[in-house]
Amino acid sequence: MDRFSTAALIEEPITPPVQINYTKLLINGQFVDSASGKTFPTLDPRTGEVIAHVAEGDAEDINRAVSAARKAFDEGPWPKMSAYERSRIILRFADLVEKNMKELAALETWDNGKPYEQALKVELPKFVRLFHYYAGWADKIHGLTVPADGPYHVQVLHEPIGVAGQIIPWNFPLLMFAWKVGPALACGNTIVLKTAEQTPLTGLYVAKLFHEAGLPPGVLNVVSGYGPTAGAALANHMDVDKLAFTGSTDTGKIVLKLAARSNLKPVTLELGGKSPFIICEDANIDKAVEMAHFALFFNQGQCCCAGSRTFVHESVYDKFLEKAKARAIRRTVGDPFKKGIEQGPQIDSEQFEKVLRYIRSGIDSNATLECGGERLGSKGFFIQPTVFSNVEDNMLIAQDEIFGPVQTILKFKDLDEVIKRANMTPYGLAAGVFTSNLDTANTLSRGLRAGTVWINCFNIFDAAIPFGGYKMSGIGREKGIYSLNNYLQVKAVVTPLKNSAWL
Numbered sequence: 001m002d003r004f005s006t007a008a009l010i011e012e013p014i015t016p017p018v019q020i021n022y023t024k025l026l027i028n029g030q031f032v033d034s035a036s037g038k039t040f041p042t043l044d045p046r047t048g049e050v051i052a053h054v055a056e057g058d059a060e061d062i063n064r065a066v067s068a069a070r071k072a073f074d075e076g077p078w079p080k081m082s083a084y085e086r087s088r089i090i091l092r093f094a095d096l097v098e099k100n101m102k103e104l105a106a107l108e109t110w111d112n113g114k115p116y117e118q119a120l121k122v123e124l125p126k127f128v129r130l131f132h133y134y135a136g137w138a139d140k141i142h143g144l145t146v147p148a149d150g151p152y153h154v155q156v157l158h159e160p161i162g163v164a165g166q167i168i169p170w171n172f173p174l175l176m177f178a179w180k181v182g183p184a185l186a187c188g189n190t191i192v193l194k195t196a197e198q199t200p201l202t203g204l205y206v207a208k209l210f211h212e213a214g215l216p217p218g219v220l221n222v223v224s225g226y227g228p229t230a231g232a233a234l235a236n237h238m239d240v241d242k243l244a245f246t247g248s249t250d251t252g253k254i255v256l257k258l259a260a261r262s263n264l265k266p267v268t269l270e271l272g273g274k275s276p277f278i279i280c281e282d283a284n285i286d287k288a289v290e291m292a293h294f295a296l297f298f299n300q301g302q303c304c305c306a307g308s309r310t311f312v313h314e315s316v317y318d319k320f321l322e323k324a325k326a327r328a329i330r331r332t333v334g335d336p337f338k339k340g341i342e343q344g345p346q347i348d349s350e351q352f353e354k355v356l357r358y359i360r361s362g363i364d365s366n367a368t369l370e371c372g373g374e375r376l377g378s379k380g381f382f383i384q385p386t387v388f389s390n391v392e393d394n395m396l397i398a399q400d401e402i403f404g405p406v407q408t409i410l411k412f413k414d415l416d417e418v419i420k421r422a423n424m425t426p427y428g429l430a431a432g433v434f435t436s437n438l439d440t441a442n443t444l445s446r447g448l449r450a451g452t453v454w455i456n457c458f459n460i461f462d463a464a465i466p467f468g469g470y471k472m473s474g475i476g477r478e479k480g481i482y483s484l485n486n487y488l489q490v491k492a493v494v495t496p497l498k499n500s501a502w503l
């Protein structure tokens with residue numbers, strides 16, 4: 001029996017070092033109750049117990065928030081402010097986040113279950129960096145003049161697009177907030193953001209800090225609530241000029257339809273994935289084991305780009321498998337507030353049950369369960385780090401996004417074969433490649449149909465690096481310069497020239 005399949009994991013959960021101060025909707029710079037007066041509980045994934053009751057926004061609250069954002073856009077001062085002033089407010093906000101990093105990390109861990117050290121040392125610094133990056137862009141966004149065939153002066157203006165609707169998931173509540181809000185504000189837009197119903201707390205906290213930093217009322221409105229009510233109302237709204245969504249592919253299709261059915265607002269989508277992680281025969285095996293482990297298990301396996309199909313060359317397969325299994329067994333699982341813990345609970349009972357169903361499906365389809373496979377403890381949503389070997393392409397565990405701590409290991413013989421098999425999925429978000437041969441790296445990185453290929457590394461998410469999917473993993477790119485285009489309109493202004501010295 002594995003070391004980790006023992007008694008209750010969370011007897012006495014560590015008390016999070018933070019208070020919950022913000023549970024209402026943030027509309028037009030004010031914390032307000034929902035129009036219906038309804039609230040919903042947000043749960044501690046360590047125990048399944050209620051952390052707080054949060055105002056539950058629905059269509060009427062989305063209407064209120066969109067009106068506030070519309071007014072803030074049409075009447076200013078935000079889009080009428082100089083880009084430098086906007087940039088200063090974003091920088092002041094980043095400073096405030098830096099000052100409140102411990103509280104924010106604690107709140108993120110409490111609401112989501114991710115390790116506190118990960119939230120504090122990886123995600124919060126990335127959050128701040130992203131706002132520094134887009135604050136830097138604010139006063140560097142400009143249009144062009146272009147030559148025409150006749151005597152015309154042609155300016156191409158890059159204007160803010162207007163009111164942006166943004167819907168984010170629960171796996172990285174703060175980082176998804178940053179990826180969406182950073183570029184939209186840098187470009188001078190106003191926002192209505194709907195957080196995920198599982199993780200409403202940190203979005204409200206940082207939105208409050210934005211107002212402390214001088215953001216005018218109505219520029220950033222945050223509505224907590226459920227997808228089919230609040231989320232759908234936002235996607236369907238006639239007065240929302242752009243929609244950005246991150247979540248599942250199924251919901252992505254729904255919001256795309258709502259956007260088309262209403263006012264044809266442009267939509268960017270960051271959806272699911274089934275990313276291959278390919279270990280070639282010449283890879284450094286110890287490093288490859290560690291990186292493949294990180295690629296899959298990071299954030300409890302709840303990453304859209306998780307390296308969830310580990311392809312290993314047949315000549316190193318046995319060695320790799322033995323070490324990968326040992327590494328998974330060594331993974332420290334427990335209270336995410338405890339120092340040294342690598343893995344906390346899954347987000348909620350729905351995801352927990354879904355992951356366990358996939359594990360059963362792996363066993364039923366005759367993949368070999370190398371370790372794990374069961375619930376850990378008797379409270380909350382902990383799952384043992386699980387490794388399957390002898391996985392075949394046609395098994396459900398090799399095809400569906402499991403979104404949990406389940407590594408599936410597949411064997412391959414040659415590069416052409418692995419490229420074909422790696423691409424044999426409707427997704428195309430990311431891929432990992434481990435090799436010491438430059439030609440192999442080049443062959444694979446060109447052959448793989450994915451928005452990101454990490455060579456001898458994984459999960460590198462710098463603010464400047466674009467991220468997004470091929471195929472059913474999404475539409476468009478976030479981060480970097482590419483995200484600016486999502487939030488800008490292009491206007492050509494043509495004026496006749498008289499007595500021009502040149503054309």
Ligand SMILES: NC(=O)c1ccc[n+]([C@@H]2O[C@H](COP(=O)([O-])OP(=O)(O)OC[C@H]3O[C@@H](n4cnc5c(N)ncnc54)[C@H](O)[C@@H]3O)[C@@H](O)[C@H]2O)c1
Binds near residue numbers: 226233
């Ligand atoms: N790509 C990602 O980063 C990501 C993140 C979370 C979940 N997922 C995938 O999605 C699966 C299910 O997770 P989930 O149910 O939380 O994801 P989801 O797509 O249902 O939820 C993501 C966001 O969309 C909202 N939403 C849901 N239904 C909506 C609707 N009809 N209209 C508008 N908005 C709506 C949710 O409230 C949430 O804010 C996971 O198992 C995983 O495979 C992917």
